[in-house]
């Protein structure tokens with residue numbers, strides 16, 4: 089009888105099947121166990137990384153606490169010695185506390201800061217000392233020019249088969265913004281990509297495209313005006329926006345595309361970074377800022393420290409009564425001046441604490457009520473940070489970062505300018521502490537990104553055309569800075585100098601001078617470093633990623649070595665600090681470092 093296939097499975101086959109099933113279950117379990125152990129291993133690595141980060145943070149905190157305690161001890165000893173002097177019947181300073189940083193014997197020789205009594209006859213400069221604006225200062229473009237530009241722009245869009253309509257135009261001091269409405273289904277990126285072609289059609293040297301204009305359903309195409317005359321500072325200072333401003337420390341920045349005067353409140357800002365290529369208008373902008381301050385504040389209300397390694401930029405201000413030290417031109421002295429400022433800041437914290445107030449405004453309000461001497465606020469301006477960073481990068485960076493992190497409450501503000509916006513000058517630490525940025529024309533998109541974290545500054549027109557990034561808003565404003573010439577500045581400084589000469593009360597200390605110069609480029613930067621740092625840098629610059637586990641994998645090294653390489657690269661400012669769970673920023677790019 090032929091064997092017929094039975095629908096039932098024989099008992100031995102059943103056994104096989106169950107063993108196959110059991111094997112499958114077993115394999116499944118093994119696979120999931122493998123996955124589990126992989127996960128556990130990964131978790132262990134993360135945990136280890138986390139613990140080391142916590143440890144790093146604790147060490148940093150301990151270091152900062154030590155520094156603070158040292159400063160407080162130092163203060164206490166100064167106060168004790170001042171008290172001893174007084175009880176001996178020797179010199180008792182007029183001011184409540186000696187200026188920190190001045191040696192006790194030398195303090196007697198240093199002049200006391202201005203008081204309101206010294207200022208009884210002081211007159212603030214008159215606006216007549218500035219050049220008067222022309223009647224047509226705010227007529228930026230003729231109707232005929234505007235119609236012609238609009239037609240050319242529409243033709244350009246049509247010739248690239250972009251369905252978009254030039255809706256209207258806002259004429260600003262240097263550029264006109266054409267608002268373009270894209271047709272249905274047109275991608276804004278296709279319009280943004282046309283910047284060079286539009287520049288060619290419009291015979292413009294550069295065109296900036298905002299696609300879209302934030303908060304609007306238009307694309308903004310900014311085209312330079314054919315003719316433009318400089319704006320006067322006097323025109324801006326006579327504007328109601330300036331006269332009625334409620335800003336505590338107002339600075340006149342310029343006029344935006346819509347013709348509004350834009351004022352930055354340094355009390356809120358509280359530190360500003362200015363960058364742009366040579367000749368783009370940084371120094372003129374700084375002059376506008378300094379003049380804004382001296383038009384508002386008397387020397388007993390505002391103290392200035394000016395650092396100018398280029399030597400010629402601030403020479404014109406040398407007799408200004410608001411200066412508390414002659415203009416600093418030597419980079420080594422600049423380092424000493426910055427350290428003095430750090431001590432002054434700590435000193436101010438002390439005197440604020442004595443009066444139980446939290447900031448300068450509170451202190452001065454109490455001073456007015458209780459009749460003690462108010463404190464002036466202080467502004468430090470550095471024109472050409474790059475020259476200082478070449479001399480003593482670590483010391484300059486540390487002082488600047490320290491001041492920027494802590495000085496707002498005590499009324500100390502800083503303005504830094506550079507024509508070299510590279511990562512070695514505007515380091516991650518400096519950038520993180522300077523949220524207010526002003527970008528003038530730069531030569532490349534990379535430079536633009538270093539300053540304002542995006543492109544745009546490479547398309548500016550120069551001569552005071554700038555992008556302003558106010559703190560916390562994250563939206564750039566295109567402004568034209570007013571122009572002020574040397575003759576105007578000389579007239580103002582001369583007028584003030586004839587009333588009161590400056591009182592230099594800053595004493596620089598020899599021990600604050602920087603050590604032997606260090607370089608942050610190339611081979612010298614690697615002295616004493618882990619020999620693998622070059623490979624590590626190559627890996628992070630090529631891939632734009634920096635994490636301990638990534639280095640471990642790419643370089644096939646252990647966790648500890650990878651973690652210490654990361655630490656080293658952070659200290660040398662090649663990568664940013666770890667902030668939460670975000671990836672670290674990589675500040676160097678391929679080609680930034682030259683190795684033999």
Ligand SMILES: Nc1ncnc2c1ncn2[C@@H]1O[C@H](COP(=O)(O)OP(=O)(O)OP(=O)(O)O)[C@@H](O)[C@H]1O
Pocket residue numbers: 318319364365366367368369370371372373507551552553568569570571572
């Ligand atoms: N706001 C402005 N309006 C009109 N022209 C300006 C303005 N700002 C600057 N300029 C013109 O540009 C020239 C250079 O400006 P400025 O000296 O401020 O440049 P800079 O960026 O400081 O250059 P550097 O870094 O070389 O010192 C000025 O002499 C002036 O002719």
